[in-house]
Amino acid sequence: MALLEVKNIKKSFGKTEVLKGVSFTLEKGQVLAIIGSSGSGKTTLLRSLNFLETPDEGEILVGGKQLFSAGVKYTDDQVRENRLHFGLVFQNFNLFPHYNVLENITLAPNLLNIASPEENKVTAMHLLEQVGLADRANAYPYQLSGGQQQRVAIARAWAMHPEVLCFDEPTSALDPELTGEVLRVIKGLKGEDRTMIVVTHEMDFAKSVADVIIYMADGVIEEMGTPEEVFDHPKSEKTRAFLQGFHESY
Amino acid sequence: MFIPVTLQLLDGFWESLKVFLLTLAFSLPLGLIVCFGSMSKFSPLKALIKCFVWVIRGTPLMLQLIIIFYGPGLLFDLPAMPRFTATIVAFAINYACYFSEIYRGGIESIAKGQYEAGQVLGLTKGQIFFKIVLPQVIKRIMAPMSNEVITLVKDTSLARIISVYEIIWAGESFIKKGLLWPLFYTGAFYLLFNGGLTLLFGYIEKKLNYYRG
Ligand SMILES: Nc1ncnc2c1ncn2[C@@H]1O[C@H](COP(=O)(O)OP(=O)(O)OP(=O)(O)O)[C@@H](O)[C@H]1O
Ligand SMILES: [Mg+2]
Numbered sequence A: 001m002a003l004l005e006v007k008n009i010k011k012s013f014g015k016t017e018v019l020k021g022v023s024f025t026l027e028k029g030q031v032l033a034i035i036g037s038s039g040s041g042k043t044t045l046l047r048s049l050n051f052l053e054t055p056d057e058g059e060i061l062v063g064g065k066q067l068f069s070a071g072v073k074y075t076d077d078q079v080r081e082n083r084l085h086f087g088l089v090f091q092n093f094n095l096f097p098h099y100n101v102l103e104n105i106t107l108a109p110n111l112l113n114i115a116s117p118e119e120n121k122v123t124a125m126h127l128l129e130q131v132g133l134a135d136r137a138n139a140y141p142y143q144l145s146g147g148q149q150q151r152v153a154i155a156r157a158w159a160m161h162p163e164v165l166c167f168d169e170p171t172s173a174l175d176p177e178l179t180g181e182v183l184r185v186i187k188g189l190k191g192e193d194r195t196m197i198v199v200t201h202e203m204d205f206a207k208s209v210a211d212v213i214i215y216m217a218d219g220v221i222e223e224m225g226t227p228e229e230v231f232d233h234p235k236s237e238k239t240r241a242f243l244q245g246f247h248e249s250y
Numbered sequence B: 001m002f003i004p005v006t007l008q009l010l011d012g013f014w015e016s017l018k019v020f021l022l023t024l025a026f027s028l029p030l031g032l033i034v035c036f037g038s039m040s041k042f043s044p045l046k047a048l049i050k051c052f053v054w055v056i057r058g059t060p061l062m063l064q065l066i067i068i069f070y071g072p073g074l075l076f077d078l079p080a081m082p083r084f085t086a087t088i089v090a091f092a093i094n095y096a097c098y099f100s101e102i103y104r105g106g107i108e109s110i111a112k113g114q115y116e117a118g119q120v121l122g123l124t125k126g127q128i129f130f131k132i133v134l135p136q137v138i139k140r141i142m143a144p145m146s147n148e149v150i151t152l153v154k155d156t157s158l159a160r161i162i163s164v165y166e167i168i169w170a171g172e173s174f175i176k177k178g179l180l181w182p183l184f185y186t187g188a189f190y191l192l193f194n195g196g197l198t199l200l201f202g203y204i205e206k207k208l209n210y211y212r213g
Helices: A042-049 A076-083 A101-111 A117-130 A146-158 A176-189 A203-209 A227-232 A237-249 B002-038 B043-058 B061-076 B083-108 B112-120 B125-162 B167-172 B181-210
Strands: A004-013 A016-026 A031-036 A057-062 A065-069 A086-089 A164-168 A195-199 A212-217 A220-225
Touching (some): A004 A042, A016 A057, A016 A220, A031 A042, A031 A203, A042 A086, A042 A164, A042 A195, A076 B112, A101 A117, A101 A146, A101 B125, A117 A146, A117 A176, A146 A164, A146 A176, A195 A203, B002 B043, B002 B083, B002 B181, B043 B083, B061 B125, B083 B125, B112 B125, B125 B167, B125 B181, B167 B181
Parallel strands (some): A031 A212, A086 A164
Antiparallel strands (some): A004 A016
């Protein structure tokens, strides 16, 4: 059974319909890369999965359990619990500037009593090693480069052990020379049953790390398939045009 | 003459200090409640609180003191509050409204992404507010708060309008005895105390400078 099932998600902002019925499933341990032009609804989709937006229609299921169904009223506590199934790494990091690197990572595990403060700290240090920042545990966000901040943000999201970790253009806010270190960290997280959804404009990265590619256009999934299928043998004319445009501009 | 005058002024200053400290103790938290009200999503409440803040900030504290002390008796035939209590009530309400606006400015200056980062980590609204937002707000509002607190020190002298004894009254009482200088001398108390407060706020701001943003 699929770990994540997204069924017919629709979302409008005022009169603009941004998501026009998005459905897909994701297996445990798979990495899904979502590509698509600006304004196609990628961010809105990730935000819906993290319950930062409430879809007007559709359902979200994790592990067969229905977390969201449009029309149902959820309490703050239910929404909060639902969020724990997902993690989100933002384009612009959103680290907490008044906490140091270690505190950024341990804040939520400590407040939500994931484990004892000592254990949370050990876990956090382990994650920092994985993202290559163990030596910066006591630094404050303003003392870090963008790439380092994003790696801390990844560790922070991962510390809550979400079943599905989402990344919204994790390297878009970075100088080109810093994107590599972040993409390497994300690549390194692959495997070990870690399920991830990455919205990205880095086509080579998407090709090399993803098991499944979704190409979104105008609020719908225009094409979905393996990297080979989508990149090398796109069925849709729109996909072909998009990839073509990409080759030209990059 | 210097020592007895100083002692008498200290006595008056102690009364001013009580007004200052009690006003802070009540208005700092009350201001947060007023602030939440003025940011409420429930628009009738929001409108009511905003209107209230507008009235309090738009009229002199001296007038508010008079109304709170004499108003209940004149309007409803109720017994008046003790003078000192009325002073604290008027000051606390007045300063809560000023503080609420400073808090609101600080809270609204925190980026939406900070809330969302807390939300996606599964934190509760209270945790997000007290652990993520408020600490950053405190740093950002330190400068306007220090201005307001120093104004409060000087405003305590208004209490005498409803006959609450304080330092300027103490200084003035010497005029009857033909001494003018004690009145000017009261200024030294204000200056010293505000100097101390300025140093304290400077110290706090420096302490909060361990991060940027
Ligand atoms: N809160 C909002 N209110 C109104 N419109 C919104 C809101 N959020 C997004 N939109 C609109 O929805 C559309 C899709 O936005 P979205 O951010 O999901 O696109 P995207 O695919 O992530 O684009 P990009 O590649 O530029 O990040 C855009 O037209 C945007 O203006
Ligand atoms: Mg986006």
